[in-house]
Amino acid sequence: MPLLLGCIADDFTGATDLAGMLVKAGMRTIQMIGVPRAPLEEDVDAVVIALKSRTVPASEAVEASLQALRYLQDAGCRQFYFKYCSTFDSTDAGNIGPVAEALMEALGTDFTIACPAFPENGRTIFKGHLFVGDVLLSDSGMRHHPLTPMTDANLVRVLQRQARNRVGLIDHAVVSRGTEVIRERIAALKREGTGIAIVDAIDNEDLMRIGRALDDMPLVTAGSGIALGLPQNFRDKGLLQATAHAGALDAPRGARAIISGSCSSATNAQVAHFIASGQPAFAIDPLRLAEGDRLVDDALDWAAPLLDEGPVLVYATAAPEDVKAVQQRLGAARAGALVEEALAAIARGLVKLGVRRMLIAGGETSGAVVSALDVTGLRIGVQIDPGVPWTTTLGGEQPLALALKSGNFGSEDFFSKAWRLLP
Numbered sequence: 001m002p003l004l005l006g007c008i009a010d011d012f013t014g015a016t017d018l019a020g021m022l023v024k025a026g027m028r029t030i031q032m033i034g035v036p037r038a039p040l041e042e043d044v045d046a047v048v049i050a051l052k053s054r055t056v057p058a059s060e061a062v063e064a065s066l067q068a069l070r071y072l073q074d075a076g077c078r079q080f081y082f083k084y085c086s087t088f089d090s091t092d093a094g095n096i097g098p099v100a101e102a103l104m105e106a107l108g109t110d111f112t113i114a115c116p117a118f119p120e121n122g123r124t125i126f127k128g129h130l131f132v133g134d135v136l137l138s139d140s141g142m143r144h145h146p147l148t149p150m151t152d153a154n155l156v157r158v159l160q161r162q163a164r165n166r167v168g169l170i171d172h173a174v175v176s177r178g179t180e181v182i183r184e185r186i187a188a189l190k191r192e193g194t195g196i197a198i199v200d201a202i203d204n205e206d207l208m209r210i211g212r213a214l215d216d217m218p219l220v221t222a223g224s225g226i227a228l229g230l231p232q233n234f235r236d237k238g239l240l241q242a243t244a245h246a247g248a249l250d251a252p253r254g255a256r257a258i259i260s261g262s263c264s265s266a267t268n269a270q271v272a273h274f275i276a277s278g279q280p281a282f283a284i285d286p287l288r289l290a291e292g293d294r295l296v297d298d299a300l301d302w303a304a305p306l307l308d309e310g311p312v313l314v315y316a317t318a319a320p321e322d323v324k325a326v327q328q329r330l331g332a333a334r335a336g337a338l339v340e341e342a343l344a345a346i347a348r349g350l351v352k353l354g355v356r357r358m359l360i361a362g363g364e365t366s367g368a369v370v371s372a373l374d375v376t377g378l379r380i381g382v383q384i385d386p387g388v389p390w391t392t393t394l395g396g397e398q399p400l401a402l403a404l405k406s407g408n409f410g411s412e413d414f415f416s417k418a419w420r421l422l423p
């Protein structure tokens with residue numbers, strides 16, 4: 001069967017989130033790390049190319065995304081999907097707007113939607129406003145994000161600041177009335193010159209209705225939620241036969257470790273829970289890294305004798321006030337880069353020490369770690385919590401089982417319970 005859906009994800013955790021969603025919705029999906037050098041050999045329905053383009057300068061994000069698009073076009077994909085964060089992580093400089101518009105232009109299309117809704121994880125959109133659980137995005141922990149603080153919940157306004165096209169809204173009154181009404185609204189928005197429309201969605205039924213209305217849209221831009229409603233279109237056209245189920249992965253055996261560079265609220269709670277349950281944890285202080293302390297060696301010396309006992313945690317995760325203090329001293333970008341580099345080196349060292357099963361918390365952090373491990377692709381396995389599947393690696397020196405956890409996903413006991421899902 002030909003490839004159907006070609007996806008470009010702006011970070012690595014987001015890519016596994018999307019790939020897991022597509023598998024759950026019945027598409028055989030593989031995740032590639034960066035734009036592959038060779039044509040795909042796997043027999044799959046969808047490919048997700050994971051980029052690390054969320055927080056790089058907009059021009060670099062555009063370039064990398066266009067390169068990914070060309071690869072997916074050459075592979076014969078029929079529809080394209082730009083995946084960003086369910087909390088719409090971006091700044092006024094981008095990268096959601098510039099990348100979406102560059103992809104539109106390359107595909108010769110004058111209209112797309114933008115919908116980060118992921119109701120199962122508490123991300124809903126109403127009247128263009130994004131909610132995280134019970135609060136507006138701007139009142140959620142995302143207002144303190146180290147790299148992309150989100151202080152405005154009105155997505156029409158947020159995207160308009162990043163886009164040249166006019167940004168409009170398909171609101172819930174339209175979405176709730178079904179696919180035909182959504183199609184009519186899209187046609188009306190196009191007529192009046194709107195290029196991108198934020199779409200309201202508060203539950204999975206909304207996502208299914210929206211999905212049906214996107215069957216002939218060349219480019220969809222969204223979080224992972226919208227992916228739930230797309231496979232039905234391919235199935236209706238007789239293009240998708242297999243119903244994929246994420247089977248138990250043949251996970252390699254070996255020592256276990258958790259690397260956490262996310263400072264999101266959920267990760268802070270997960271780190272605290274792991275430490276409170278008496279399990280071993282090593283903290284990385286960015287200020288000491290900046291002073292040249294040999295924390296990478298220290299962390300590996302600390303971990304080596306513990307690895308036979310159970311999972312170890314190495315973390316830079318910190319509360320918002322501590323992150324702010326560090327950023328005031330080092331600058332946000334330098335602090336982020338120092339931490340990412342150190343955690344990536346520690347992950348490499350841990351694999352040399354025999355770690356074969358690893359949880360990584362944080363999108364940027366996952367990008368840094370997975371790149372350092374020379375992984376070329378990921379097979380998707382069982383879901384640990386919504387948006388976080390176990391995966392096994394393709395490429396790299398050693399086969400590994402990896403779970404890339406988005407900052408704000410997962411229950412408080414995630415770092416303890418995840419292992420129980422592996423054979």
Ligand SMILES: Nc1ncnc2c1ncn2[C@@H]1O[C@H](COP(=O)(O)OP(=O)(O)O)[C@@H](O)[C@H]1O
Nearest residue numbers: 146262264316318336339340362363364365407
């Ligand atoms: N203590 C800290 N102080 C400053 N920055 C930090 C600290 N710990 C981690 N970081 C940086 O914060 C960023 C967190 O982003 P990311 O890994 O994407 O997490 P999330 O998924 O929660 O957004 C990374 O660049 C990381 O290196």
Ligand SMILES: O=C(O)[C@@H](O)C(=O)COP(=O)(O)O
Nearest residue numbers: 013014017085086363406407
């Ligand atoms: O859509 C989402 O929320 C995730 O898939 C995602 O992209 C999260 O990014 P990080 O919080 O940076 O891991």
